[in-house]
Amino acid sequence: MDNRFVTPLGNEGMYVLDTAAWRIVRPVMNKETCINCGICMGYCPVNSVYFEDGQFRISYDYCKGCGICAAECPKQAITMEEEEK
Numbered sequence: 001m002d003n004r005f006v007t008p009l010g011n012e013g014m015y016v017l018d019t020a021a022w023r024i025v026r027p028v029m030n031k032e033t034c035i036n037c038g039i040c041m042g043y044c045p046v047n048s049v050y051f052e053d054g055q056f057r058i059s060y061d062y063c064k065g066c067g068i069c070a071a072e073c074p075k076q077a078i079t080m081e082e083e084e085k
Contacts, residue, residue: 019064020063020064026060026065027078034077040078046064048060048061065083067080
């Protein structure tokens with residue numbers, strides 16, 4: 001899976017932005033607490049949350065660690081943990 005988004009750069013064309021490169025914390029989803037409401041997916045600014053096999057998952061290839069998904073989760077099923085480099 002490619003971990004880059006192509007982003008417009010005015011009249012100079014396009015450049016590639018690796019949205020995960022600056023992450024220092026990552027969201028970790030607790031599947032026991034998650035109610036599959038999809039709110040995390042709706043709020044993710046880089047579309048790193050996706051639905052597969054009946055549950056929501058996080059793609060760390062795109063996640064920039066902003067924490068919006070964790071802040072918006074009504075069941076606090078997502079916690080932000082220190083990134084492992």
